Amino acid sequence: MSIRYLTAKLAQQIDEELMNSAGAFSLDQLMELAGLACAQTLAKVYSKEKYPRVLVCCGPGNQGGDGLVAARHLGMFGYEPTIYMPKPGSKDIYKRLQKQCDNMKIKTMPPDAPLDSFRSTLSSTDVILDAIFGFSFKGPVRAPFDAVLPLISSAGKPIVSVDIPSGWDVEKGNEAGVGIVPDVLVSLTAPKEGVRSFTGRHFLGGRFVPKAMEEKFELNLPEYPGFDQIVELPQTEGTQKL
């Protein structure tokens, strides 16, 4: 049985069931484990010796929160992260996560930094963590991200995307061709329909789905090794050009 790729609706439903009164997880818990998995994926592929400077690009939703958690853990691992969050989320949790990064002396670009300044930061970064849009993304890409995504794409730096590469449709992938094409992908909980044809290194994180829920949704998750928080999925040959 191969792993299940989730529709946007199913991803939403699983997320809700994890956090409702039956699932009993708090957003703080899930975000902590998800962000840790993202940081570990990046660290697994891009060593801090060769790729110390990580630009963590965060969106305004929960995926931006995962990005902030990942930035903090990357700081703990010895990387030098810089956070770019041009449209900060309004939830209290993002403010707390941001403060935790501030306490780590992790730099955050001003939200209204001009694109030239972002371009310059891009040029002095070694690897990019794309935590802009997640499984609740619905196109089209709006400002300021309509200008940001092309800059990330053309920077020529390795990119690790979280869950859904930003700009991709959650189910149809990068059909529109406006999305970021990452080198590495870390899917959370289970991969989404849109990344079926992704051909780079693909990891899975979010080791918190109870067996009963996995069976209910027929996720067929792979076994995580030992006590790791991530597992690498077999690479696909891809059925369509990205």
Add this chain to the structure above:
Amino acid sequence: MSIRYLTAKLAQQIDEELMNSAGAFSLDQLMELAGLACAQTLAKVYSKEKYPRVLVCCGPGNQGGDGLVAARHLGMFGYEPTIYMPKPGSKDIYKRLQKQCDNMKIKTMPPDAPLDSFRSTLSSTDVILDAIFGFSFKGPVRAPFDAVLPLISSAGKPIVSVDIPSGWDVEKGNEAGVGIVPDVLVSLTAPKEGVRSFTGRHFLGGRFVPKAMEEKFELNLPEYPGFDQIVELPQTEGTQKL
């Protein structure tokens, strides 16, 4: 510079500073990372192939919460944990953590299980995780734990203790001789004064202390390897018989 051993007062202060408005961490976050570190420590020393059945003994305070988180992660790692929490904590977070374990089909003994039943569970377990008392423990050991600790001690099973072996004074250690003497210890954030003379394998978890806080309190923490959540401390020869 060697690692600093904390007094009870200092441990309390650091805990508070991590979670006040300046530190900005939530209890959910810290407990998740602490419990994960406990589970990883146990898994590092006792393989699930040889030691599948883990009895997780939880106290009524925050360390019991760490234990519940650890039990869940151990279940995720493929162990068969059983939870013993004879005096369940009243905070809402413990109820949520317990529910998460229930959802994993992790067995919890009834809080009022007779000691004979606990004795029988002890005899059919492979390793014990002692998450009963933490750094806010003040003796003497009261019921029901005054009866529970000797049963754990005399069970002849390997024991992993969290932070402070249960029954030990946070600063004076096992002077009174009523405490559990574990094979493995996982200290959280930084080790406490009372465990200076501990001679077993000693790990450190809680990779969330910002550098500025580490410097302020002169903790001299060791470097964690790679992206691990635990680091093993050098074994001491011990200055007093435990």
